[in-house]
Amino acid sequence: MEYTTSARRPQQLEAFGRLLDVLDRLRAECPWDRKQTLESLRHLTIEETYELSDAIIRHDLPDLKKELGDVMLHLTFYAKIASEQGAFDIADVLNAQCEKLIFRHPHIYGNVRADDEETVKRNWEQLKLQEKGNSSVLGGVPSSLPALVKAMRIQEKARGAGFDWDKPEQVWEKVQEELAEFKAEFGGEQPQETPSEQAAAEFGDLLFSLINFARHAGINPEEALERTNRKFIRRFQYLETQSAQDGHQLRDLTLAQMDVYWNQAKQLAADNPKEVPSK
Numbered sequence: 001m002e003y004t005t006s007a008r009r010p011q012q013l014e015a016f017g018r019l020l021d022v023l024d025r026l027r028a029e030c031p032w033d034r035k036q037t038l039e040s041l042r043h044l045t046i047e048e049t050y051e052l053s054d055a056i057i058r059h060d061l062p063d064l065k066k067e068l069g070d071v072m073l074h075l076t077f078y079a080k081i082a083s084e085q086g087a088f089d090i091a092d093v094l095n096a097q098c099e100k101l102i103f104r105h106p107h108i109y110g111n112v113r114a115d116d117e118e119t120v121k122r123n124w125e126q127l128k129l130q131e132k133g134n135s136s137v138l139g140g141v142p143s144s145l146p147a148l149v150k151a152m153r154i155q156e157k158a159r160g161a162g163f164d165w166d167k168p169e170q171v172w173e174k175v176q177e178e179l180a181e182f183k184a185e186f187g188g189e190q191p192q193e194t195p196s197e198q199a200a201a202e203f204g205d206l207l208f209s210l211i212n213f214a215r216h217a218g219i220n221p222e223e224a225l226e227r228t229n230r231k232f233i234r235r236f237q238y239l240e241t242q243s244a245q246d247g248h249q250l251r252d253l254t255l256a257q258m259d260v261y262w263n264q265a266k267q268l269a270a271d272n273p274k275e276v277p278s279k
Contacts, residue, residue, distance in 0.1 A: 020090065023076055038081055045074045057226055103127060118159075125160030137161045148222050151211045168216040175213050178206040231269075238265035 026033040052067040076090055083089035104127045107114035114120045128140055137160065141153045158164060165171045182202040214221040239261040243250055248257075 019072065019076060020080075023073070023080055027080060036077065036081070038078060041074060041077060041081075045071070048074055057223060057230075121156070122160050122162070125157055148207075148211065148225070151208050152215065152221065155212050155215055165212075165216065168213065171209065171213040171216050175206070175209045178202070178209045182206045234269070235262055235265040238268070 023033075028034070048067065048070045052064070052071055055063040055067045075093075079088070079090040079093050102109045104124050105120075106112035106123065106127075107120065112123065114123055125137060129137065137157050138154055141150060141157060145153065155164075165174075182199070182205070185196070185199045185202045211221045214224065239258060240250060242261050242264065243253060243258075250258075
């Protein structure tokens, strides 16, 4: 089936209208749906967004379809509640988004020239400043973002304003510099029992520079770290399962014995990733 053209626009509009009709009825007749507020839905939306992100990282398209539906429901639910309060409805939301996209793409809808991605990003940030009246390029970075994601957004916005390293090699030199400063703060290879505030600050600088290098290398550090998290979980759960099958209690194994199972998990993953249980 061809999904990349506008041929399915009637079906798409009909499906969206059906969602609105279903939500209208649930809001009127379902005790749970009647009870929901903007605030009560907030934590559920955050959870759904993480589940969507999880499906993307796993490249699970069937699950992605399901999670997109969950997120779409939440977005329309917020608009529904706002319409009941006389603030706006879903049409206002979508029209405002269209107007914003048109305004921020003058190289498409106007006479501005932008032949590469960097120029588009730079124009985008400048137009956002005009829209929101921010006095700082960084004013649009939400304070509630997780620190790693926030670092990425800060660096991207600074780059949009022209404040960035020219070459990845320069960023790597900065990583090495920050690593040396972090090591010097500890005074050797042995970490301090109670690290100083300066040590924590140097570690923060090191992480920030590593995130910066990842950005220059075309790596999403948040996704890279999550993939490593998942890899560690798979290997550790193999260690737990296999050692139990061999009649061992995990707490009784030495680190060297654990390493045997760990290396087995690594080899199994290299031979056939599906052989290693993911959960």
